[in-house]
Amino acid sequence: MIRKVRTHINQNEPLLFERSSPGKKGYQLPELDVPAVDPVDALGPENTRDEIPGFPEVSEVDVIRHFTRLSTWNYAIDLGLYPLGSCTMKYNPRINEVVARIEGLAWAHPYQPEALSQGAMEIIAALEAALAEITGMHAVTLQPAAGAHGELTGILLTRALLASRGNPRKKILVPDSAHGTNPATATMAGYSVENIKSNDRGMIDVESLRRAVNEDVAALMVTNPNTVGVFEEEITRIAAILHEKGALVYMDGANMNALVGVARPGDFGVDVMHLNLHKTFSTPHGGGGPGSGAVAVTRELEPFLPAPRLKRAGGSWTWNYDLPQTIGRVRAYYGNFGVLVRALAYIMAHGAEGLRKATLDAVLNANYIRKLIEPYYQIAYDAPSMHECVFSDDRQAARGVRTGDIAKRLIDYGFHPYTVSFPLIVRGALMIEPTETEGKQELDLFCDALISIAREVEENPEIVLKAPHSTRTSRVDEVTAARKPIVRWKPESEAAQAPAEAITPATERAGP
Amino acid sequence: MIRKVRTHINQNEPLLFERSSPGKKGYQLPELDVPAVDPVDALGPENTRDEIPGFPEVSEVDVIRHFTRLSTWNYAIDLGLYPLGSCTMKYNPRINEVVARIEGLAWAHPYQPEALSQGAMEIIAALEAALAEITGMHAVTLQPAAGAHGELTGILLTRALLASRGNPRKKILVPDSAHGTNPATATMAGYSVENIKSNDRGMIDVESLRRAVNEDVAALMVTNPNTVGVFEEEITRIAAILHEKGALVYMDGANMNALVGVARPGDFGVDVMHLNLHKTFSTPHGGGGPGSGAVAVTRELEPFLPAPRLKRAGGSWTWNYDLPQTIGRVRAYYGNFGVLVRALAYIMAHGAEGLRKATLDAVLNANYIRKLIEPYYQIAYDAPSMHECVFSDDRQAARGVRTGDIAKRLIDYGFHPYTVSFPLIVRGALMIEPTETEGKQELDLFCDALISIAREVEENPEIVLKAPHSTRTSRVDEVTAARKPIVRWKPESEAAQAPAEAITPATERAGP
Amino acid sequence: MLDAIGVQAIEDLFRQLPPEVRFHGALNLPAGKSEYEIVDYFRARGAEGANGYASFLGAGVYNHYRPVLVDTVVSRGEFLTSYTPYQAEISQGILTSIFEFQTMVCQLTGMDAANASMYDGSTATPEAAMMAARITGRDRVLVARSVHPEYREVLRTYTQHQGIPVEEFAYDPGSGRIDADDLQRRLDDNTAAVIVQSPNFFGIVENIREAAAIAHKKGALLVDVFTEAVALGLIEPPSDADIVAGELQSFAISPSYGGPFAGVIATKQTYIRQMPGRLVGQTKDAQGNRAFCLTLATREQHIRREKATSNICTNQALIALMATVFMAVYGKEGLRELAVQNLSKARYLANRLPLRFRAPFFNEFVVSANGRSPEEINATLLGRKIIGGLPLGRYYPELDGCMLLCCTEMSKREHMDAVADAFGADSSK
């Protein structure tokens, strides 16, 4: 029985281009207080474009209706549980949106005089300090724009340190459970990737690791808790193995929501790590971003951090560009400042105790779900779950139903699905991360839904295979999209001639 | 064929009280910087309450989800055409929401020193001046909070003027097409009401009027254009008839959207009138309010306006309370100031030419609809339509389908219905006001829907009689609601004992 | 579109307007402005205001923190740009929230039913008086002098031509509460309503039970008015009143130079049919699902016309929604804690100043200016970017030399100390 949703009328809406009619406009500019210049005179005819063909021409009310209607086609945290594993889809406090828009912050130009930027610089400094405290690391850079960008920064730092010791080395070890950004990052930083097998508890196999570590290894990229939601219990031994051979430990901190206030990577041998401020520190995901991938490092790595760095001088903040060992900039200016404001506001609202309590509740919620649905779904590993729990579709696959189908059926029950088919080491993974901001009512509804689907798989698998049934858009054909990609609108006449491409479709994997 | 909507999943949501669990909270207060006081000590036990039984206990995310989910059950201008006749549901520019929240305005206390209130006072003065210009009247008060409140103010002004001439008189003439607030207002102002019949063109019958006007008549309340969307062509003659007998002409300006920039009531004999700023000047309707019912008067009525009045003295604004002839306050402070800010912003954005153009487009849109659906529905009166057009359900009633049913069926087509069963002089009225902010695409869809429904009435009346079919809530039983009124939530045990009441149900009338 | 209609120009659609009625000029208004210019204009007006000043004004308009969620909710187009929920099937959002509003107002006031909103407290008060007149069939109203002076003015404006004489009765000059003897003296068999306010205009908590007993003895109804809704989180609810008429501005509604606010009327079950304003009731839809709709519309102007309980039509729905969100955010514990903070702040400052009245107060209190004029003290404070209290002489000649001060959870200790200093109080006390 579906208890969480009903269906309701929902407005259709064409594309902006289809809504356009010539001469419509949604703007009004102030009257020009200087003489108007003729562009062709000023730029020369060869530099001046004609009108932009196909560009929208709509009224203000068209715009608001367009995007309001579109928005109603989205699921969102504001509508309910969003248990995308590895994504930490927690509630986003609205106060953070308010403070990020405060005029002196939102309208600060990155090149305005430092004397007029002390407030912004203080915010950056305060957040760096708070994150250093939370991670137990020595220094933090806030320049990276997202987790993957933080990874790149961290591995470049690793490389710089090793190079300063004489040899940047050749490869990065990556557990087979790792997120795709880890190996992709290693490549971008000029390293080759060697995969490390997980053991039957979902953890890094320490013996395999020991065998793999040698003088060619620059670092291990370890996610902790890892992507099956399990704490790497041998982490100190693992770190020792790497360190012994002069290699570093990079920690992917995407799952830091399981640790804040409870354990600090700086205390268990991590040399460099990133945090996803948009996950652990609740800056909104915004349909795919923006994020921030703060990187925290040991004292030894600090000299290599991206330039510029904040420095206190004469009672005020200044940007220090005089950093002979820096890896250089990874981004223009100082990072996704607006995201940093939100993260600091989150930390201030919670305080030390609130942050710790969030961690406890996140782990509690994940374990509660695990307990309730374990009778119906195959848990991937016996090891204790932290902030997320990962199941396999083994039992359902026997009836021809895969994790992707269960996910689609969850939509009918009123939920955003979990992360589908990740991590790769789990056959048909269901990766569920509820976060601490969910209450018991919502969790119970979610577990009921999964249990009900498990029954449907037994009794009426068709209903699951054809799901969703209650959405305005029924199951979307991703294969065709990839085979003959149409990635922009064209007027109908032109669109007919779009070339076909033979591309292998993506796997069914969805998220994070 | 329904082209404008599909159906989509939509979240269920219990009442706040049903969502509560003990100890949950959505707030955090600052730490108290003074000693905490024990309330029982401070107030005495007899003045101190116990906890508030049943009051909500929910978390912040509960609150946002609750109201976000609820909001998705509403139709709104932001979602599409909202052709409630007489309500002028035009697009509400978002800039107005921004300016109304500017700190120095939103946080101005009505008793703060005048020296610190010049900005707010200037806004009031500027709006008064603009509305006087638009109406062609001499002076304006912005104290009334809505149209009906403006009516009361206006009729009290009338009474005060007549009283100052020696006799406040006894009755108010109200055309039978008038809005319910007109007669209700007359009663509140201590007058009896005499209805005036409309003629077969939907206008005031001048001869009947002439017969009704005598020395007992204080005023005629005339709506122009009237509620059938028709301009009272004889308005100057009508005014002369009243004036001849020493009576006044009150104009209900709810339909001023048909006249701004095109005709000014001050030029056709009106003595006193109200404007609905939430209609003509687009301050948002907000699910039922707030509004503002500015009242504009001739020079003769000015001395009676509610106190205080703005006065210019020594280069700045001051509130003048020294008004010996004032009718007194109709509201504390100075009116719905936040609404006034929005109305002024609207007027500034449009300028003289933009306001006039809005009027033209409003009339154009109404006539376009009229033309397209006239073959299918019975127009109430042949006379030319202004900003709205009114039909009768005569043809459909012959098949057992009434205006209320057609309205419900429109919902399935993705529209908010027109105003149902008003004005009362039209049998089964369909009162349609599109406003100027609708584009042709939306109007065409609307007309198609009405035409399609007309066909359904012929071919399959059941589908119309049982509508709506696609909403999360199907047709609501208003009769039961009125018979056994449940107007507050109670815990289930208590609710069972609610007393039944025998109340005649309201008619099917809906809006404005 | 012109073609479809069959005219040449839009102007042709105005041909029925007689020439003498047409306006042929151009309105004397500036040309349309861009967003940027409009924001500039209003910012400049705002900058002429009291930005950055601390304030100790209350007197019916309170300076409480507005939780951010409030604007988040009311800014949603689905709430902002809908209208009165005539069509229940596509208005369940606002209907449900109004039902919750009505319920919470009942919980706070101890009444059985509350309406969907009135314009504000000052207009809810005469509507309550008129309601009492309808219920009792009587036509005289007694109002305490300790009711908000502007509310009393509005009361007079509304009732004067309906043959409802309004008479005021005294407050006790020592306690600041109503003078029960004076009330008793003036009560007669034609009195429809006795109107008191609690906390009253001086911030003092009235004894509603006693006032109700006095009124009821003569067959009159007791109308309780409130302007400071936060007090309801802590003080004894006015359950003994027959009608409660209040202002919810304190519940996340910004002062906004006096409006828009949200008034409300609540009453006992038996008087429901005499209530003015919109009312939402629970019912079922055709499928048997719980649903809400506007109900008891036969009280209202659009059905009953000249016999309606009031002429109110458009109300303050969006503002009432702000109050609803506020109540949800604070909830049971929060509203009490907020009230205790207000009480504590007011006590902190009051303890250091010469109080005019004796009876317990909530977050406002009257102090005498120690022989100096309130205006003089306020002028000193203004120099320190503090707006002081409201001088009372204008409203109460006998309280000339006194001012009404208000402290809320937003009042900072340093500013309270500055106020005490301005009074020449001993700041070490």
Add this chain to the structure above:
Amino acid sequence: MLDAIGVQAIEDLFRQLPPEVRFHGALNLPAGKSEYEIVDYFRARGAEGANGYASFLGAGVYNHYRPVLVDTVVSRGEFLTSYTPYQAEISQGILTSIFEFQTMVCQLTGMDAANASMYDGSTATPEAAMMAARITGRDRVLVARSVHPEYREVLRTYTQHQGIPVEEFAYDPGSGRIDADDLQRRLDDNTAAVIVQSPNFFGIVENIREAAAIAHKKGALLVDVFTEAVALGLIEPPSDADIVAGELQSFAISPSYGGPFAGVIATKQTYIRQMPGRLVGQTKDAQGNRAFCLTLATREQHIRREKATSNICTNQALIALMATVFMAVYGKEGLRELAVQNLSKARYLANRLPLRFRAPFFNEFVVSANGRSPEEINATLLGRKIIGGLPLGRYYPELDGCMLLCCTEMSKREHMDAVADAFGADSSK
């Protein structure tokens, strides 16, 4: 819940953490604060900023008006609190808007395909270079010195360890455009990409057609970078480039001390499969309705891992949505009119100052400080609450004594006059 799980306390759920790993202290962070205190804190930080200053800074971050609709849209929870649209059936809102974004970027740039966003322009630039290297199988990159200096720094950080040497080529000291001869000299058969920016860092409009012709002659790709998207409303689109890497900050994205912004990469149809980042494509649902979904995911890290085109995962979706709303609001006419206003304002000020370069510019231009130091001029301006231009000596030693000024539609004439005055220019000119 603990009962259901079968543990006594939440702490028990952490038993698997080895004791030496546990953190037993309390984090050294202040206690949790209320909304009110948090707003206070950040307002105080904001007040330490440049509120009320006029500014003539550009250099990659522009001061354009943000239409109110932008925040109206992005504040809707359905956009703000959703994530990457993995589940197409409940993500059509964001998917549709991204498809529109991609389309409009193509219309503006003359490219065939654009991705859903990159972190910003500075990271889009090296991604474009790496993309060119993959496409051409070559590994050398030439970048114009007139490309934003910080973009060039990021380019170097990204490419240095991938065996992609980056070499710079000169701008013409007279015109301010690229030095075509220098470019030609340095081009070789191993050059994957030539990177130019237009308008370039000096505000000057480059001749993309010519640059592309030069690059193509040697089999290299031309990468066109832009930082001032408003220019695209008026200048010839870079249709001859092979890859366009840009920054959309000008499209309703507040300067926000440097981010978050929205980068983008656009390219020709044939290179689609080498693009980094998310891409939305059109398809159908099971009922045959048009639908959108993420597509060509085989390029991406989550499928291709170490062989992916980039490691990018989270992008700047909400910020790209701001740009999308901006483009919809201004539209065809508006964007052009906006660009003309920018052009006109810049001309007004530039006409009164000693221009350093000769070639046509959009809304930025380099002036020499007439023998005084730019810092000195800026100091004078600061005293009048005006932030002047960016002194260029730090980035270009040869341009010591010059500054880069930017005028937008927000620049007021009186402030421009003040700038001219500070340069000692003849203000009557």
